[in-house]
Every structure is written in C-alpha cells, then in structure tokens.
Amino acid sequence: MIDYPLQSIIIAMDKKDLPQVFRILQEMKSQWQDETLASREKDPFRILIGCILSLRTKDSITKKVANHLFSIAKTPAEILAIPQEKLAEIIYPVGFYRQKAKNLREIAQILLERYQGKVPDNLEQLLELPGVGRKTANLVVTVGFGKAGICVDTHVHRIVNRWGLVNTKTPEKTEEALRKELPQKYWIPINNLLVLWGQNICLPRVPRCSICQIQPFCEQKGVEKLQ
Numbered sequence: 056m057i058d059y060p061l062q063s064i065i066i067a068m069d070k071k072d073l074p075q076v077f078r079i080l081q082e083m084k085s086q087w088q089d090e091t092l093a094s095r096e097k098d099p100f101r102i103l104i105g106c107i108l109s110l111r112t113k114d115s116i117t118k119k120v121a122n123h124l125f126s127i128a129k130t131p132a133e134i135l136a137i138p139q140e141k142l143a144e145i146i147y148p149v150g151f152y153r154q155k156a157k158n159l160r161e162i163a164q165i166l167l168e169r170y171q172g173k174v175p176d177n178l179e180q181l182l183e184l185p186g187v188g189r190k191t192a193n194l195v196v197t198v199g200f201g202k203a204g205i206c207v208d209t210h211v212h213r214i215v216n217r218w219g220l221v222n223t224k225t226p227e228k229t230e231e232a233l234r235k236e237l238p239q240k241y242w243i244p245i246n247n248l249l250v251l252w253g254q255n256i257c258l259p260r261v262p263r264c265s266i267c268q269i270q271p272f273c274e275q276k277g278v279e280k281l282q
C-alpha cells in the first residue's frame with residue numbers, strides 16, 4: 056500500500072478520453088466473474104424484484120435469494136398470494152428483509168391494479184412504486200426495456216468522481232451530471248462496466264491505481280491511499 060497524499064499534475068478526465076476508457080473497461084470485463092443482476096436477468100419484473108432484493112446486500116446472496124423466490128413465485132399475483140411474514144422468511148437473509156417483503160407485496164398489488172400485472176417502462180411510474188429509487192428505476196428501464204437511462208450506484212458515483220469526469224456529492228447529482236456529460240451510447244453499459252471495475256480495480260477504500268490502465272486519464276480525486 057502506498058501513501059499518496061499529493062499529485063504533481065492534476066489530470067481531469069475529458070470527454071475525448073471516453074472512447075479509449077470504455078474500450079479498456081470492455082476489454083477487462085471478460086477477465087472477471089460477473090454476478091451482477093444486469094448480466095443475469097433481462098426480464099423487467101425479475102430485474103425490478105432482484106434490484107429491490109439487492110439493496111444493502113451482496114451480489115452472491117441476492118442471486119441465491121432471488122432464485123429461491125422465483126422458484127416459488129414468478130408473477131405479481133403469485134407474490135401477492137404469499138403472506139407478508141412468509142415472504143420475509145423466503146427472502147431472508149437479504150438486508151431489510153421485513154421492509155422489502157412489505158414493499159414487494161405492495162408493488163405486486165400496484166402492478167396488478169394499474170398495469171395489468173406488467174412493469175411500467177418509464178422512470179416516473181417506476182419511481183412511484185414503494186422502495187423504488189432512481190438506481191432501481193434506471194436499471195429496469197435500461198436493462199429490462201433497452202431504453203435510455205443511467206443507473207448510478209455506489210461504484211458509478213465513486214469512480215466517475217475519481218476520474219474527474221463529474222464533481223458531485225450524491226448519486227442523484229452524478230446521474231444528472233452524466234446525463235449532460237456522457238454521450239448516450241455509454242448510458243446503458245456504464246453501470247455494468249463500472250460495477251465490475253469497482254469490484255476489481257477501483258476498489259472503494261484502497262484502489263489498485265498502480266495496475267490500472269485508466270490511470271493516465273484519471274484525476275484520482277479523493278484517493279489518499281492506493282495499491
């Protein structure tokens with residue numbers, strides 16, 4: 056581990072660097088095991104439910120629990136048929152499983168009452184569902200429906216700020232800034248690519264800058280220790 060308090064030259068990532076940066080991200084992706092929801096699921100309902108289960112929960116646990124739940128209930132009507140206590144037992148040990156069980160049943164009811172059991176394909180209607188924030192809504196829109204959106208989770212927020220591509224304090228502000236700065240062809244792939252990058256290279260606490268191929272383009276903003 057290297058103490059890295061100062062940089063002699065500050066380089067903020069520029070839009071013109073993006074094609075090369077995304078090429079590197081794409082090439083490196085194949086080296087790693089991809090357990091993300093976006094790589095496993097394409098059906099909007101499964102993405103919606105999977106993303107809610109995944110909040111504050113490891114990918115490996117989410118995957119196991121989601122598969123277990125879908126082996127019992129595959130549709131809104133089947134989820135609604137499960138009593139809340141029983142549903143909480145089924146989705147344990149995901150984080151906040153009691154609250155999530157309540158939200159899942161309410162979502163199932165809304166989908167049946169307002170949308171004929173289908174998942175809506177736009178952000179505004181998705182954001183009205185209980186427990187659904189911008190990250191979940193954007194993942195459903197982009198991966199489930201292939202429509203324009205940017206799913207900003209903790210990895211995307213951290214990494215694009217370290218790059219110096221944006222200068223924001225919250226994932227919501229990062230999404231807003233990326234919608235202005237990022238060419239639309241990168242909107243859908245950025246989430247999956249940066250989740251994998253964040254799990255393997257640009258780690259949350261001590262990023263692996265010494266082996267990072269993006270380092271020549273990166274401001275390394277806020278990085279105090281690296282390996």
Ligand code: SF4
Nearest residue numbers: 257262264267270273
């Ligand atoms: S690992 Fe370091 S150099 Fe690479 S993207 Fe993250 S902060 Fe930048």
